Amino acid sequence: MQSDVVASRSAEHRDSRESKNGTPQLDAVSLGIIEQLQEDGRRPYAAIGKAVGLSEAAVRQRVQKLLDQGVMQIVAVTDPLTVGFRRQAMVGINVEGDTEAIADALTDMAEVEYVVMTAGSFDVLAEIVCEDDDHLLDVINKRIRALPGVRSTESFVYLKLKKQTYMWGTR
Amino acid sequence: MQSDVVASRSAEHRDSRESKNGTPQLDAVSLGIIEQLQEDGRRPYAAIGKAVGLSEAAVRQRVQKLLDQGVMQIVAVTDPLTVGFRRQAMVGINVEGDTEAIADALTDMAEVEYVVMTAGSFDVLAEIVCEDDDHLLDVINKRIRALPGVRSTESFVYLKLKKQTYMWGTR
């Protein structure tokens, strides 16, 4: 068994190479490990090793490296509404000037969970998690709109979370 | 030690009660466990127990229940761009008629990672993960726009993911 995987390893033997934006290039084995952990973040290293054709120790090292590099994180995720955060919103932002600077400023805010730079009628999308309406209002109006370079914002308050998955590769 | 936690437990002794929408109500201890696992999804049960003032066995039982109930999942998360998915987008959708039906239909699509119903100028927001432009175009134009009741859509193609966190409660 596992002959395919082992055989293919020698063929693609570079791994720690970096692409131009600094993100490490992942080989098929690391992808396989990630896929396993996307199904179950607590799956034992030995089981993963069996699945991808590696020894337990090798899997452990690769997982550790993936974590250190920041390519992957193993965490518990929930629906924030279940955990006592009453208000969530996606905020679309238009920027004049340095878009990335705004994105960085958003990144530093604790209430901001998710920041992505986009093409389209918004320059930046940010997801916000708050305790209540006052808190949400405060973050959007006082903090985000106050950032120099923010031209306008539009808010989408969450009513109900319907889906949340982390299993690319599994398909 | 741990006298505070133990003392407080008797005060809030309901736990398996359900709120009206079917999501279980979480007490402070479960919140604490989730918080621990948001920092590190592989943290040992004994360590969690020490942090929240529970025995190892009790933590194990609670974690298992939280997973079974679907309140929480322990998984590996990555930036899809580093894992070979070239194109991602957020799609805002306007619906006429049953909004929830559209949301459910989106939920069934494998390429759709994240679905949320919102208030604002969009009724539904959906995050899409695709392999390339063709794939993305196909999903948006052929599949989403084809859903009966979808009035219009607007897409925001991702340029760069700046932040992705899962640590509410830690603040």
Add this chain to the structure above:
DNA sequence: CTGAGACTTGCGGATTTCGCAGGAGTGGCG
């Protein structure tokens, strides 16, 4: 009063984690 539920303590045995000592393949360099 009685039963149900949740937690604790304690306990082995199976499993997993973790650190470390090799071995093998690769790339750089004189």
Add this chain to the structure above:
DNA sequence: CGCCACTCCTGCGAAATCCGCAAGTCTCAG
């Protein structure tokens, strides 16, 4: 070509963790 540095893998014990289970306590609800 030979040597070295580097990276990745494997193998192996020792330590820690996981897991199931049983017995006892406590509190709440009926």
